[in-house]
Amino acid sequence: MGRGTIEKLGAIQQGELSATENVQQALDRIKKLDKKIKAFIELNPNALAEAEAVDCKLKRGEHMGKLAGLTIGIKSNINVKGLRATCASRTLENYVSPYDAEVIRRVRDAGGIIVGMNNMDEFACGSSGETSSFGPTDNPVAPGHIPGGSSSGSAAAIAAGMCDICLGTDTGGAIRNPASHCGVVGIRPTQGLVPAHGLIELAVSFDQIGPLAPDVYGAALMLETIAGHNPKECTSLDSPSVNYSDKLGIGIENIRVGTSSKFSELTDSAVMGVIDGAVEKLHDLGAEVVEVELPNLEKSLSAYYVIMFAEFFSATRKFDGRKYGRRIEEVCGDEVLRRITCGDYISRKDQHDRHYKRALQVRTLMRREFGEALNKVDVIVGPTVPKLPHQLGTKLSPAEMYAYDYLTSPINLAGICAGTVKAGEASGIPVGLQVQGKVLGEETVLRVMRALEAVK
Amino acid sequence: MAERKKEIERSAEEIVESFARAAEGLPKLKETYYNQETCNVSRPDGEPSSEEERTEFRKRFISIMPGSDEKGNLRVEVAKWVEER
Numbered sequence: 001m002g003r004g005t006i007e008k009l010g011a012i013q014q015g016e017l018s019a020t021e022n023v024q025q026a027l028d029r030i031k032k033l034d035k036k037i038k039a040f041i042e043l044n045p046n047a048l049a050e051a052e053a054v055d056c057k058l059k060r061g062e063h064m065g066k067l068a069g070l071t072i073g074i075k076s077n078i079n080v081k082g083l084r085a086t087c088a089s090r091t092l093e094n095y096v097s098p099y100d101a102e103v104i105r106r107v108r109d110a111g112g113i114i115v116g117m118n119n120m121d122e123f124a125c126g127s128s129g130e131t132s133s134f135g136p137t138d139n140p141v142a143p144g145h146i147p148g149g150s151s152s153g154s155a156a157a158i159a160a161g162m163c164d165i166c167l168g169t170d171t172g173g174a175i176r177n178p179a180s181h182c183g184v185v186g187i188r189p190t191q192g193l194v195p196a197h198g199l200i201e202l203a204v205s206f207d208q209i210g211p212l213a214p215d216v217y218g219a220a221l222m223l224e225t226i227a228g229h230n231p232k233e234c235t236s237l238d239s240p241s242v243n244y245s246d247k248l249g250i251g252i253e254n255i256r257v258g259t260s261s262k263f264s265e266l267t268d269s270a271v272m273g274v275i276d277g278a279v280e281k282l283h284d285l286g287a288e289v290v291e292v293e294l295p296n297l298e299k300s301l302s303a304y305y306v307i308m309f310a311e312f313f314s315a316t317r318k319f320d321g322r323k324y325g326r327r328i329e330e331v332c333g334d335e336v337l338r339r340i341t342c343g344d345y346i347s348r349k350d351q352h353d354r355h356y357k358r359a360l361q362v363r364t365l366m367r368r369e370f371g372e373a374l375n376k377v378d379v380i381v382g383p384t385v386p387k388l389p390h391q392l393g394t395k396l397s398p399a400e401m402y403a404y405d406y407l408t409s410p411i412n413l414a415g416i417c418a419g420t421v422k423a424g425e426a427s428g429i430p431v432g433l434q435v436q437g438k439v440l441g442e443e444t445v446l447r448v449m450r451a452l453e454a455v456k
Numbered sequence: 457m458a459e460r461k462k463e464i465e466r467s468a469e470e471i472v473e474s475f476a477r478a479a480e481g482l483p484k485l486k487e488t489y490y491n492q493e494t495c496n497v498s499r500p501d502g503e504p505s506s507e508e509e510r511t512e513f514r515k516r517f518i519s520i521m522p523g524s525d526e527k528g529n530l531r532v533e534v535a536k537w538v539e540e541r
Contacts, residue, residue: 081516094520095520096516096519096520098513098516098517098520099513099516191491191492192491192492205489205490205491231502232502235490235492237492296482299478299479299482301478302474302475302476302478302479303475303479305471305475306472306475306476309472321522322522322530322532323521323522323530323532324517324520324521324522325522326522334460334464337460337461337464338464338467338468338471341464341465341468342468342471342472345468345469345472346472351472354476355472355475355476357487358476358479359475359479360487360488360489361479361482361483361484361485361486361487362479362482363487363488364485364486364487364488365482365483365485367488367491368485398467398471399471399474414491415491415492
């Protein structure tokens with residue numbers, strides 16, 4: 001993956017590497033590798049010109065933002081003016097964004113150079129990266145296996161060294177799952193911390209934009225760039241800005257780390273062996289490891305899917321092919337159609353209370369259980385995904401596919417934050433430790449992730 | 457096409473019903489519609505964007521519309537599926 005984010009930023013700031021050279025290297029690498037990996041749907045034709053503008057500013061000694069000269073990939077469900085936001089679907093294959101999402105405005109202000117739009121599961125409906133209308137993404141570190149999803153292209157691009165940092169989105173685990181399978185770092189921020197303006201939603205009450213990066217420093221840097229109140233959004237948290245990257249090295253002595261026996265009940269032994277080893281390392285670094293109760297953890301999955309189906313059905317009603325794009329039901333893949341059909345069924349008057357209302361009650365239960373557990377500890381750690389990624393093209397039933405989200409979707413249901421960092425490997429395939437934190441507990445989550453990263 | 461739709465409808469109903477069974481026995485609590493309790497619903501209007509920005513946005517939007525008349529107005533027809541519903 002080359003040098004780390006901190007070293008690369010230093011090289012750019014000291015003039016050892018120009019932004020233009022950095023972008024050219026990224027474009028060369030994409031050209032060389034992306035025919036096989038399929039991490040990008042579209043490249044930014046203005047990337048080199050934008051890099052030259054950054055170089056000019058650097059030469060003039062102008063104040064530059066935190067991402068100055070870094071190459072950034074954007075998931076194809078976030079609006080970037082002038083580039084296509086396809087959601088990896090034929091529905092929006094010709095939709096050229098007429099505006100920048102709020103996070104894109106912040107990335108540009110910080111000097112980040114957008115190199116292109118990343119592949120993904122169609123409308124973020126998938127946990128494998130296989131449902132894209134532009135073809136499945138391969139896993140660069142475990143070739144022939146799924147990279148995870150739905151931010152499949154973002155994780156694969158980072159793992160293959162095609163760009164420095166990516167923005168993904170996480171509705172039920174879509175940043176953390178591919179981060180785990182590809183051995184990179186991913187953060188799902190607290191609900192409302194990062195502006196959602198300009199995101200083409202899957203399920204509005206769960207979606208969060210977040211970073212994927214080769215290291216914890218890169219993820220922290222991007223998070224502090226995009227986080228913060230947006231007064232134009234009614235669900236944006238009015239929280240103070242935090243400098244996460246400055247506090248990564250504090251260490252974790254006396255941090256209380258929770259684990260739950262539920263994790264091993266739901267997880268394959270090969271994955272669990274790696275996770276147990278990582279927890280042991282955290283203990284050796286001075287963390288106090290304690291057991292916490294999450295009695296209904298496994299019930300989250302069904303509640304998550306019911307709410308997501310209903311919200312996705314509602315969100316897709318605008319894709320009727322009149323103002324832009326094509327009518328979704330006429331061109332979408334099977335998984336998107338299945339979720340629309342499930343949402344239609346749930347949203348009927350006679351089914352609403354039995355399914356949707358009930359799932360909202362389970363959400364309350366999950367919030368309560370995670371709240372009680374996190375009152376006793378600073379973070380909860382466990383596996384990100386309960387099994388190793390399957391081989392590309394393997395036929396799985398919907399239930400088997402949804403099972404990838406068993407350990408990530410509870411976080412979205414509870415509205416808290418979580419991050420994934422590589423814990424080790426099983427059968428040569430990366431396994432990610434999931435660090436789950438309190439509402440706005442990103443600083444502690446990142447510190448724990450960095451502590452583990454530093455001992456590898 | 458019809459067979460695909462039928463198969464997906466069958467699997468969708470099965471999935472939703474299995475999810476309903478998973479929630480049996482759990483306590484009935486107050487529903488949480490959104491994780492934030494303080495929605496900023498009375499946000500300020502802010503400043504309108506500049507004339508230049510609005511013109512550019514309109515131009516960009518017209519370029520991706522499936523149909524428009526000579527004045528740049530959106531042209532739509534009643535979708536054929538409306539009658540099906």
